[in-house]
Amino acid sequence: MPAANSQPRRARSGNRRDEAARLAVLHAADDLLVERGFGNLTVEAIARRAGVAKQTIYRWWPSKVEILLDTLIEDTEKRLPMLTERTTAESIRGYLLGFARFLTGDPAGKILLALIAEAQHDPGTAESLHKRYLGPRRDQERDMLVRAIDAGEVSPRLDPDATIDALVGPIVYRALTGSSIPSGLVDTLVADLLLPR
Template sequence: MAAERTTKGRAPHRRNEEARLAVLHAADDLLVEKGFGGVTVEGIASRAGVAKQTIYRWWPSKVDILLDTLVEDAGRALAPRQTGPAVDAVRRYLRDLARFLTKEPAGRVLLALVGEAQHDAAVAELFRERYLEPQRERERALLVRGIQEGDLPDGLDVDGTWDVLCGPIVFRALTGVQIPKSFVDRLVDGVLGPAKAA
């Protein structure tokens, strides 16, 4: 990750952690306050009290800054929790996803990056590498456990299923439609079958 070279294992050799955080937060704040168009490198620099050059030294573009904040935030807010029956874990995860997308500032960052990926193939690639793939990897584990535990059919198309599960939620978020818990529940019931026990 562009932003991590810092105080890693061996030899710090400069780089101001304070400045790095100031930049990430400034970018985040600007996006929430004024939308993606309001996020400019110049604006970030001035709000973070940092020189433009300092930003360009460490991040190739503003998209990379936003990706850094997204990876950090989503790493926390969208970490699948492997407890209870797999289907319940999926349901829990999708509820987290819905909340993240519609309620949290970092959710706006994710949607903005999905948006920007439509405008620029390089962003699309970066977004896939830094967010989509790693996140999907974490998601897979949930379904894989369900298969192993016999709650889900053996031949299940894991990626296809996740697209069917995430798709409607992301679609609603992108089009500004509310996502009640019931929507998520019915979705999970429809796709994975209703809660096993009953």
């Protein structure tokens, strides 16, 4: 067994999309958002930090928002799993606590907040955010809730979507206003809104 790969360096892409460049961009955007904030997040800075040409970014992403969405989607899948099994009030409480931790403690949570914010400034962002993130996620959450209702585990007074907004809204709002999210808040929301009176 001789030598083998003396200088690995970078694989240099050639004809195909360069996966290393893709990841470098996603990580650079994530890092810069956390370090410098969205207001200082520029495409040029991402390119600089990622060691990538600006054109490489524009070739694959129509805007920095889509970069963040890509990161957000990948990270959410890894770090904020949906409930797939039997759903109870208790497991929903666990999901909401996980979501609160995600929003306030995880870098990806900052991305979500930044995108919700940017969606207020730019209709294109709003559309992408709904189509690629909020919509699909909401579909899974609604499913989760409906399964619990059908099983008789919970009995909300509102339709499923309004119920989810009533549960998630306070968590998001406190995150947006920089407040912490005490577990007692989540407990009471679940108790008051989901359980029979």
